[in-house]
Amino acid sequence: KGAQSSSFEEQKNRAEEAIFGSDGEMSHYEMPNLSACLYDYTNKEQEQILRCFRTGNYDSLRDLPNELAPQHVIEAMKEKITK
DSSP states (O other): OHHHHHHHHHHHHHHHHHHHOTTOOOOTTTSOOHHHHSOSOSOHHHHHHHHHTSTTOSOOGGGSOSSOOTTHHHHHHHHHHHO
């Protein structure tokens, strides 16, 4: 088992050297930032509700769920699409 873990560590180190260079440090522009960690679009439900009240909207209040709670609007949108 010890031989397998050392070979894995060696492969990991070689891969890191290939990606990050021999010194193992990333450049500042390669480092992940907050936008890479967040969801793609976090205000989707809020925007859906606001569009229902705007002039010339294409969304309808009747398509919204009776109880507004987190993820309920997104679930209702998915149900409408699958119908």
